[in-house]
Amino acid sequence: MNEKEVCIIGCGPAGASAAIYLKRYGMEPVVFEKDLIGGKTNYTEKIENYPGYLGVKGPELGLQIAQQLKNLDIKPIYSEINGVYQNADGTFSVTYGKEERTFPYVLLANGLADRPYHVPGEETFKRKGISTCAVCDGPFYKGKDVLVIGSGNAAFEEACYLCSICHSVTLVARREEFRAQEEAVERFRAFENSRILAPYQCIACRGTDSLEAVTVKNSKTGEEMELAVQGMFVYVGSIPVTGFLQIPGVADERGFLKADPTTMKTQVQNLYAIGDCRNTPLRQITMAVADGSLAATQIHYDYLHSRKK
Numbered sequence: 001m002n003e004k005e006v007c008i009i010g011c012g013p014a015g016a017s018a019a020i021y022l023k024r025y026g027m028e029p030v031v032f033e034k035d036l037i038g039g040k041t042n043y044t045e046k047i048e049n050y051p052g053y054l055g056v057k058g059p060e061l062g063l064q065i066a067q068q069l070k071n072l073d074i075k076p077i078y079s080e081i082n083g084v085y086q087n088a089d090g091t092f093s094v095t096y097g098k099e100e101r102t103f104p105y106v107l108l109a110n111g112l113a114d115r116p117y118h119v120p121g122e123e124t125f126k127r128k129g130i131s132t133c134a135v136c137d138g139p140f141y142k143g144k145d146v147l148v149i150g151s152g153n154a155a156f157e158e159a160c161y162l163c164s165i166c167h168s169v170t171l172v173a174r175r176e177e178f179r180a181q182e183e184a185v186e187r188f189r190a191f192e193n194s195r196i197l198a199p200y201q202c203i204a205c206r207g208t209d210s211l212e213a214v215t216v217k218n219s220k221t222g223e224e225m226e227l228a229v230q231g232m233f234v235y236v237g238s239i240p241v242t243g244f245l246q247i248p249g250v251a252d253e254r255g256f257l258k259a260d261p262t263t264m265k266t267q268v269q270n271l272y273a274i275g276d277c278r279n280t281p282l283r284q285i286t287m288a289v290a291d292g293s294l295a296a297t298q299i300h301y302d303y304l305h306s307r308k309k
């Protein structure tokens with residue numbers, strides 16, 4: 001085992017930031033990524049609140065992050081980590097595919113998974129009309145009528161993007177008070193082809209080969225309406241994923257990883273958690289990159305301290 005190696009699980013903004021800082025501290029980050037470098041940024045049409053980037057396209061930011069890692073000679077391992085175990089000597093074994101490696105430090109930066117919406121027909125029409133990524137699938141619905149489910153920033157911002165390509169965009173929100181920032185709501189309302197149905201819920205999806213219509217129900221009056229739509233984009237939030245973590249006591253009762261907000265240390269020595277998967281008050285890119293740099297600084301400190309002993 002190489003004493004300087006740090007296993008980073010996930011290479012979104014949090015994991016990438018940690019990798020960059022660790023490399024520059026002279027440590028050896030070993031990055032595992034099951035999907036795309038840049039994480040969730042790849043599934044965001046435009047990012048308008050990251051300083052220094054004037055409305056950068058999400059996938060473009062992902063590519064820039066990948067290039068930055070390449071420039072630092074950090075070569076991600078494109079695999080899904082399916083097990084993290086602690087050994088008797090305090091080191092960690094991580095498993096992926098049929099491989100297993102041991103590391104002195106593990107940094108959990110695995111983000112969150114999409115929360116399922118649980119509407120009848122959701123499974124049947126997944127990728128046949130139902131999507132969780134407007135930036136990936138939006139262009140297939142050019143000139144068509146689509147629905148967006150959700151009331152947070154992601155729902156409103158992606159709905160704005162869809163307004164620019166679709167014939168009409170109806171946003172269906174469970175409550176009348178939205179979680180999104182006012183600015184995003186107003187931007188959506190300003191589109192002529194936008195419409196908000198609140199408080200409504202989608203209760204059924206119908207179609208033959210692909211989605212053709214949905215039934216929505218007013219949560220106050222119980223009134224039902226059938227809407228002809230060819231696409232439905234679901235943004236109802238995210239949930240933590242901890243199944244691979246075979247170490248007890250690290251997650252809180254909701255599944256978010258408990259870590260000190262200044263050191264990113266969990267209660268297990270040499271195990272750190274950063275970004276969206278952490279019990280953080282704000283899940284944004286700025287927070288993720290800050291967490292990554294703090295964790296890297298702490299790991300470097302912990303490494304130097306361990307050598308002094």
Ligand SMILES: Cc1cc2nc3c(=O)[nH]c(=O)nc-3n(C[C@H](O)[C@H](O)[C@H](O)COP(=O)(O)OP(=O)(O)OC[C@H]3O[C@@H](n4cnc5c(N)ncnc54)[C@H](O)[C@@H]3O)c2cc1C
Pocket residue numbers: 009010011012013014015032033034035036037038039040041043044045046047048049050079080081082109110111112154158244274275276277283284285286288
């Ligand atoms: C639609 C949408 C729009 C958004 N818009 C904005 C915005 O405008 N501004 C903003 O600041 N934030 C925005 N966010 C939030 C922002 O994207 C996240 O806060 C940020 O990406 C979190 O970074 P992260 O590195 O913690 O997690 P993620 O970006 O989710 O990255 C985690 C990575 O870990 C990988 N991974 C997970 N499990 C494993 C495993 N077992 N093995 C290997 N790899 C694994 C995943 O594939 C992923 O690449 C948006 C989010 C969404 C969904």
